[in-house]
């Protein structure tokens with residue numbers, strides 16, 4: 001039988017007890033160490049991280065009040081708060097055993113023990129050790145993910161007048177619980193704005209949950225948002241909370257809300273009106289306490305006029321509206337944005353002191369940026385990766401200077417998806433980003449064009 005992966009330390013002043021226990025446990029577990037002098041416990045912990053410690057309650061001859069054992073239990077928990085300590089008591093010392101557990105011991109076993117009893121006590125203690133370590137690991141992972149995300153979203157830059165208006169609105173609206181609808185083209189910083197609203201709110205220490213409605217399929221919508229109970233449908237192997245429940249007490253950010261089909265809009269509206277959700281397959285209603293922030297790159301009012309978005313839902317979500325300016329409306333922010341991305345990607349690709357020459361900066365300012373800041377971010381990243389020195393010149397950015405080459409490639413390229421994207425970009429460019437006119441030229445209705453722009457991240 002394979003041994004169980006576990007490190008065990010046995011501390012007892014009775015050498016016979018130590019040797020017998022070691023002999024038996026060595027057959028079951030990968031590492032078993034013994035110690036007769038409790039003073040040396042810290043030394044053992046310096047060398048090993050033990051999963052389970054078996055600790056005698058009485059060390060000094062003639063003493064049986066257990067104070068020694070309690071003292072060493074505390075010492076061990078100081079060294080490793082996740083330590084699993086099983087106290088060894090004499091037969092009949094029930095009060096002492098209770099006291100030990102109250103002081104942080106995991107379990108107790110009475111001397112003399114049966115081997116099977118010892119094995120069962122250690123293996124169940126090990127399960128607790130594993131779940132403690134797992135919780136620790138999850139906490140650390142969540143913390144580092146949150147730190148990473150916060151780091152990424154801590155730089156919300158803009159000196160231009162339109163951005164100053166955005167910042168001042170966020171200052172005013174953030175602390176209220178008002179529903180906010182953020183409008184703006186792709187890549188203009190709508191998510192950054194949503195996170196900034198959360199940070200300014202009383203909910204800042206609670207969760208911020210983002211749901212990309214554009215990427216949730218019709219069939220999974222309810223289960224993802226409202227949760228489900230085990231057996232509600234074939235794949236529902238266990239109870240699962242939805243995003244509304246996960247966002248409890250915090251902010252729920254519904255991105256791409258303009259993409260929701262009419263039947264799903266009705267379901268969302270009903271939850272927002274009642275402020276209660278029921279998991280799929282359960283009749284139990286759970287009250288929800290969330291701050292709602294929604295975003296879309298679609299002109300939602302026009303979509304309402306076209307009958308594709310419910311007006312009553314729009315009025316539910318747009319208590320306050322925040323319009324993110326496109327990059328071309330805030331071109332004076334280009335300098336700080338480029339400098340910021342030079343820093344970020346300079347660090348990432350270990351190319352420090354990256355600079356850009358004035359002529360190239362002018363070229364960037366003249367470029368039309370349909371993908372806004374995200375497109376600028378990617379352009380700077382690509383330029384840094386490809387650059388030879390630490391100064392970026394016009395040739396490091398592929399912004400129209402390679403039109404002839406691009407044209408030659410276009411003629412050869414027969415890939416439908418790539419050509420569709422290219423034609424959309426071309427039409428948008430030709431009509432200076434005016435979607436209605438571009439759609440007309442492409443022979444599409446505006447909604448169809450928006451959906452395709454979304455698909456290609458434009």
Ligand SMILES: Nc1ncnc2c1ncn2[C@@H]1O[C@H](COP(=O)(O)OP(=O)(O)OP(=O)(O)O)[C@@H](O)[C@H]1O
Nearest residue numbers: 155156157158185186187188189190191192373374
């Ligand atoms: N004002 C800003 N300062 C610094 N970085 C910004 C700013 N605005 C946007 N960015 C960066 O641009 C990228 C796109 O921003 P974000 O995801 O918030 O845009 P979005 O409008 O939500 O995009 P989409 O519509 O595609 O969901 C992110 O990497 C973000 O960090």
